[in-house]
Amino acid sequence: MRILGGLLLLFAFLSVHSQSTERKDLVESHFTYSFSGATDQQQLDKLEQGMYQIKGITEVKINYKWDSGMGQLFCTRVSSPRIGETVEEFNPADIKRLISELGLAPVEFKEL
Structure with a gap:
């Protein structure tokens, strides 16, 4: 019974630890895109x-x-940090296209 309890405790610890280390590997980026038009x-x-x-x-x-x-x-x-050429690149043109499709005029894209 003690072994089972110990294994469950170890499993819970490893699960929490693996989730926290996964989050540390992510990179957060902030962007702004101004636009104009009546909507x-x-x-x-x-x-x-x-x-x-x-x-x-x-x-x-x-x-x-x-x-x-x-x-x-x-x-x-x-996103994940860039390692080699396998990482899919972010393309601001996707945002520009989305703004234009809704009848608005994209003005300026900035990375903050």
Whole structure:
């Protein structure tokens, strides 16, 4: 019985330890993309949903000024560190295409 309890405790410790070390290997990047154009809340919601379809995007926030028709998209991307050429590269053109498809004009992309 003691052996079983010890094995369960060891398994629980190793599970928690492996999860915490996996998280340390990830790299978090922050980006912003400004855009312009008249839109409505439904289009902004579609933009947010589309952003989450891009691989690695974990957080999205959109600030839009209704009076000026200008907006800014903030996003966070989590990825593995680059090792060799096997890592899929992030492409800001995916965000630009998404903004354009919703009838908005992409203005400027920045890595924060």
